[in-house]
Amino acid sequence: xxxxxxxxxxxxxxxxxxxxxxxxxxxxxxxxxxxxxxxxxxxxxxxxxxxxxxxxxxxxxxxxxxxxxxxxxxxxxxxxxxxxxxxxxxxxxxxxxxxxxxxxxxxxxxxxxxxxxxxxxxxxxxxxxxxxxxxxxxxxxxxxxxxxxxxxxxxxxxxxxxxxxxxxxxxxxxxxxxxxxxxxxxxxx
Numbered sequence: 001x002x003x004x005x006x007x008x009x010x011x012x013x014x015x016x017x018x019x020x021x022x023x024x025x026x027x028x029x030x031x032x033x034x035x036x037x038x039x040x041x042x043x044x045x046x047x048x049x050x051x052x053x054x055x056x057x058x059x060x061x062x063x064x065x066x067x068x069x070x071x072x073x074x075x076x077x078x079x080x081x082x083x084x085x086x087x088x089x090x091x092x093x094x095x096x097x098x099x100x101x102x103x104x105x106x107x108x109x110x111x112x113x114x115x116x117x118x119x120x121x122x123x124x125x126x127x128x129x130x131x132x133x134x135x136x137x138x139x140x141x142x143x144x145x146x147x148x149x150x151x152x153x154x155x156x157x158x159x160x161x162x163x164x165x166x167x168x169x170x171x172x173x174x175x176x177x178x179x180x181x182x183x184x185x186x187x188x189x
Contacts, residue, residue, distance in 0.1 A: 006038070006042065006043070006046055007046060011046050011047055011056075012053070012057060013060070014035055015032055015057045016099050018032060018035065019098025019101065020096050020097060022098070023097070023098055023101070024098045024099075024102045027053065032053070054102065055107065055111060057099065058105040060102075061096070061102045062103050062115050063115075063116040064092070064096075064099065065089070066116035066120055066123070068088045068092060069085055069120065069123050070119070072087065073123055073127065077127070079176060081126075081130065082127060082145075083176050085123065085124065085149070086149050089153050090156070093153045093154075100157070104150070120146075121142055124141075124142045124145055124146065125138055127145075128141050131183040133183070133186055137186055137189065145179065152175060
């Protein structure tokens with residue numbers, strides 16, 4: 001095992017790279033063992049099973065996304081902040097499609113609470129402070145933004161917009177404009 005230099009972190013990163021290459025749904029301990037030219041049993045000292053590996057990849061992806069989002073949002077507000085956050089998600093999904101898919105995985109409540117997922121919600125709430133939304137409207141708006149960003153990115157990544165005009169480069173700014181307008185004129189409860 002020492003000859004392969006296996007660690008939990010190294011396996012997780014290699015699993016994330018594998019996910020980007022072949023798809024998150026095709027990441028298995030067998031595929032990872034082949035990558036390191038070791039027996040599958042050698043991996044069990046570092047990860048419990050394929051589910052554990054997949055969870056670790058999801059946590060890595062959520063953390064990477066949160067770091068990028070925080071950097072992109074620094075000093076921004078309003079529509080500019082919406083564009084920055086949405087841009088981070090779109091760029092990450094294009095660069096790391098397997099990790100993006102991993103970030104969508106449902107985590108158990110304890111793991112989710114300890115993950116960077118909470119930070120994503122806090123970053124989204126920071127954007128919403130510029131729109132002066134009270135609670136529970138902030139929570140509704142966080143869900144709306146998450147739904148629109150994730151839905152749009154997943155549809156775009158899956159090729160759903162490839163066969164229609166105009167190009168998504170024209171649609172994306174319109175989506176951001178519509179979200180900005182909605183948030184500035186949030187409907188009363």
